[in-house]
Amino acid sequence: MTYFPEEVVEHIFDFVGSHRDRNTVSTVCKAWYQVERLSRRTVFVGNCYAIGPERVMARFPGIKSLSVKGKPHFADFNLVPYDWGGFALPWIVAAARLCPGLEELRLKRMVVTDDGLELLARSFPNFKSLVLISCEGFSTDGLATIATYCRGLRELDLQENEVEDHGCQWLSFFPDSCTSLVSLNFGCLKGEVNGGALERLVARCPNLRSLKLSPAVSVESLNKILARASHLVDLGTGSFAVDHRTDVYHMLMNSFPKFKSLRNLSGFWDASPCCLRAVYPVCTSLTVLNLSYAPAIQGDDLIKIICLCFKLQKLWVLDSIGDKGLAVVASTCKELQELRVFPCDIYGAGTTSVTEEGLLAVSSGCPKLNSLLYFCYQMTNAALITIAKNCPHFTRFRLCILDPGKPDPVTDQPLDEGFGAIVRSCKNLRRLSLSGRLTDQVFLYIGMYAERLEMLSIAFAGDSDKGMIYVLNGCKNLRKLEIRDCPFGDIALLKNVAKYETMRSLWMSSCDITLGGCKALAAKMPRLNVEIINENEETYEFEENLSDLHKLEKIYVYRTVAGPRNDAPDFVWTL
Amino acid sequence: MEAAGESLRDTELRLGLPGTDAPEKPASTVTRGGKRALPEDDEDGYAKSNKSSEEEEQGEGDLCCQEPPAAKAQVVGWPPIRSYRKNSLHARKVEGEAAGLYVKVSMDGAPYLRKIDLKVYKGYKELREALDDMFKCFSLGEFPRKEGCSGSEYAITYEDKDGDLMLVGDVPWEMFISSCRRLRIMKGSEARGLGSRH
Numbered sequence: 001m002t003y004f005p006e007e008v009v010e011h012i013f014d015f016v017g018s019h020r021d022r023n024t025v026s027t028v029c030k031a032w033y034q035v036e037r038l039s040r041r042t043v044f045v046g047n048c049y050a051i052g053p054e055r056v057m058a059r060f061p062g063i064k065s066l067s068v069k070g071k072p073h074f075a076d077f078n079l080v081p082y083d084w085g086g087f088a089l090p091w092i093v094a095a096a097r098l099c100p101g102l103e104e105l106r107l108k109r110m111v112v113t114d115d116g117l118e119l120l121a122r123s124f125p126n127f128k129s130l131v132l133i134s135c136e137g138f139s140t141d142g143l144a145t146i147a148t149y150c151r152g153l154r155e156l157d158l159q160e161n162e163v164e165d166h167g168c169q170w171l172s173f174f175p176d177s178c179t180s181l182v183s184l185n186f187g188c189l190k191g192e193v194n195g196g197a198l199e200r201l202v203a204r205c206p207n208l209r210s211l212k213l214s215p216a217v218s219v220e221s222l223n224k225i226l227a228r229a230s231h232l233v234d235l236g237t238g239s240f241a242v243d244h245r246t247d248v249y250h251m252l253m254n255s256f257p258k259f260k261s262l263r264n265l266s267g268f269w270d271a272s273p274c275c276l277r278a279v280y281p282v283c284t285s286l287t288v289l290n291l292s293y294a295p296a297i298q299g300d301d302l303i304k305i306i307c308l309c310f311k312l313q314k315l316w317v318l319d320s321i322g323d324k325g326l327a328v329v330a331s332t333c334k335e336l337q338e339l340r341v342f343p344c345d346i347y348g349a350g351t352t353s354v355t356e357e358g359l360l361a362v363s364s365g366c367p368k369l370n371s372l373l374y375f376c377y378q379m380t381n382a383a384l385i386t387i388a389k390n391c392p393h394f395t396r397f398r399l400c401i402l403d404p405g406k407p408d409p410v411t412d413q414p415l416d417e418g419f420g421a422i423v424r425s426c427k428n429l430r431r432l433s434l435s436g437r438l439t440d441q442v443f444l445y446i447g448m449y450a451e452r453l454e455m456l457s458i459a460f461a462g463d464s465d466k467g468m469i470y471v472l473n474g475c476k477n478l479r480k481l482e483i484r485d486c487p488f489g490d491i492a493l494l495k496n497v498a499k500y501e502t503m504r505s506l507w508m509s510s511c512d513i514t515l516g517g518c519k520a521l522a523a524k525m526p527r528l529n530v531e532i533i534n535e536n537e538e539t540y541e542f543e544e545n546l547s548d549l550h551k552l553e554k555i556y557v558y559r560t561v562a563g564p565r566n567d568a569p570d571f572v573w574t575l
Numbered sequence: 576m577e578a579a580g581e582s583l584r585d586t587e588l589r590l591g592l593p594g595t596d597a598p599e600k601p602a603s604t605v606t607r608g609g610k611r612a613l614p615e616d617d618e619d620g621y622a623k624s625n626k627s628s629e630e631e632e633q634g635e636g637d638l639c640c641q642e643p644p645a646a647k648a649q650v651v652g653w654p655p656i657r658s659y660r661k662n663s664l665h666a667r668k669v670e671g672e673a674a675g676l677y678v679k680v681s682m683d684g685a686p687y688l689r690k691i692d693l694k695v696y697k698g699y700k701e702l703r704e705a706l707d708d709m710f711k712c713f714s715l716g717e718f719p720r721k722e723g724c725s726g727s728e729y730a731i732t733y734e735d736k737d738g739d740l741m742l743v744g745d746v747p748w749e750m751f752i753s754s755c756r757r758l759r760i761m762k763g764s765e766a767r768g769l770g771s772r773h
Contacts, residue, residue: 074652076655076657076658077651077652077653077655077656077657077658078651078652078658079651079652134657134659160657160659160660162659188659269663292660293660293663293664295664342656342660343654343656344664345753375654375656400654400655402654404650404653433655457655459653459655484652
């Protein structure tokens with residue numbers, strides 16, 4: 001192959017899409033490495049501390065699209081302290097200097113500042129798409145600079161970020177000449193929205209296909225917007241709170257039938273059951289429906305709308321849907337691929353709104369189901385075994401039994417056999433989250449059968465170090481392992497240290513890991529960063545005096561070529 | 576107590592809750608206190624976190640919507656729901672336009688019960704004042720303004736989701752209104768035991 005001219009090799013590489021394949025191709029020989037690096041257009045960095053930004057940009061000067069992830073996944077659940085790290089600025093600075101052709105930036109769980117956004121806005125003349133997911137540290141002022149300076153911006157997608165509200169004027173910063181927007185999502189903003197500016201913006205962007213509004217956008221405003229945006233494919237409705245006796249409501253009722261292309265619906269923050277009727281006309285063509293932010297919509301109303309959605313592929317709901325509602329999903333939504341059921345009532349014992357029955361029904365009625373996130377109060381082994389038989393195509397299976405360590409209520413047994421059946425049957429399983437009472441046995445099954453597993457989340461499970469060892473010795477494709485509140489200690493940590501270099505990261509909190517164990521790990525594996533996150537102020541001042549037997553609350557271990565990071569806060573020690 | 580609907584303030588309040596000092600149920604005082612985290616106690620914390628569902632529910636209620644985790648907290652981050660979602664739902668449920676949270680209020684010795692909408696009150700002080708007002712025609716004495724008022728003849732208690740009889744005022748207001756099923760104003764010797772508990 002090296003006898004072909006470079007252009008030919010490069011052309012062939014165009015067909016090599018996936019990151020993994022391109023990475024492999026680049027290791028074949030020096031010539032291929034060169035061709036590959038100069039022709040690479042997309043780079044994905046799963047851990048921003050695994051490599052320095054300059055090194056990435058220097059290797060791939062031609063990239064148009066960059067994705068970077070920062071904090072560990074458990075940061076979503078407040079397990080990672082606020083100022084742990086994950087700063088976006090170094091990446092933006094490096095890209096501004098070395099990759100000015102950048103067109104797309106996608107950041108997840110990172111700290112992004114207004115300064116960073118301004119630098120981004122000013123540095124890339126062809127910039128087209130900014131996607132920020134679960135980020136924080138910026139305000140609407142930063143958004144204003146994006147609006148001002150990114151000529152030709154096509155996509156601004158803000159998902160579940162913490163954005164400081166400095167006023168509603170940022171939307172007016174999109175110049176009149178901005179007509180290129182295809183996707184605009186500001187659903188996570190909490191502050192007021194300038195309705196007029198929004199309506200004018202929508203009106204002058206004929207290519208707008210995806211629009212997700214924040215809860216502050218009133219239905220009056222929504223009506224005006226919908227009148228100008230009948231080609232929308234994806235709509236997040238904003239508040240959707242309106243009295244059904246008003247003209248505004250009637251206008252809304254008349255708006256939806258016009259949407260011939262609408263396929264995705266979400267938002268519905270304050271929606272009441274009668275307002276939901278407005279969307280019935282589009283239900284039959286919907287492929288994605290997200291009602292998980294509408295606690296006022298109860299089971300029967302959910303059923304009424306789901307009955308119409310026979311093309312649905314993705315459904316996110318609250319557990320107020322009940323087993324009864326899930327049975328309706330099972331009989332109606334034959335194309336369903338992804339289901340997420342979130343708990344309505346997070347605090348108390350609550351009513352048993354969804355149980356194993358609901359999931360059983362869906363598993364038997366929806367043969368294409370491959371992705372699941374299910375919060376429930378109980379699960380049985382028998383149900384899991386049947387579900388595994390019904391749905392061998394699961395790629396993502398996340399089950400959260402709300403009561404940690406709860407066994408099968410019928411047999412009082414741990415759920416080892418149930419989850420064992422899932423990993424045995426679902427040969428393509430890439431992501432698994434466990435819950436309920438579990439012994440080391442389930443980890444034996446996972447190690448043996450979960451060959452394609454890439455991400456495993458464990459909480460309140462296992463009996464001994466053996467559990468973790470089974471996983472580390474099995475699961476050859478494991479990339480991310482996150483564990484909390486399990487009896488795994490130093491023996492497990494140190495049993496298979498080479499494994500960690502094949503993985504992106506390991507998180508362990510409230511386990512039995514000691515300082516001595518981490519020191520040993522760091523000593524054996526210099527290309528890992530072994531971070532100890534110690535929020536207990538009494539101890540971190542005396543770090544030198546801590547004994548090796550001191551139990552550690554939180555550790556985060558990840559492979560890196562960049563060495564210990566230089567932006568770690570006081571409470572993070574890298575050994 | 577803070578106003579309802581300020582979800583950020585609520586989380587501040589929960590951080591301020593001396594969670595390890597003021598047990599939600601008398602029975603678990605010892606374990607809660609024992610969980611105040613010196614590192615040695617974390618093992619206890621772990622072992623106990625696998626205990627009864629009762630304690631876990633308390634853990635959830637107390638700690639689920641906290642912000643930066645207190646290292647001392649037991650079940651921070653459980654259930655695993657993104658804070659964005661928790662804050663969103665919580666704010667909406669509490670502010671919400673759903674019909675109020677009506678609970679029955681009984682008073683020992685009174686011939687009939689009353690019903691009140693808990694959402695109307697911003698906190699415990701307003702609730703006590705309202706109950707005082709509502710039941711003064713039946714009462715012989717003052718309602719206790721705070722727990723531990725010696726000599727008070729009445730204690731305000733409530734039945735929670737588990738069916739247990741609890742003293743009003745121990746938990747944050749938000750948690751109280753989401754778990755209170757009915758109120759009972761106790762008087763006489765029963766009340767003396769509860770009212771003068773501290």
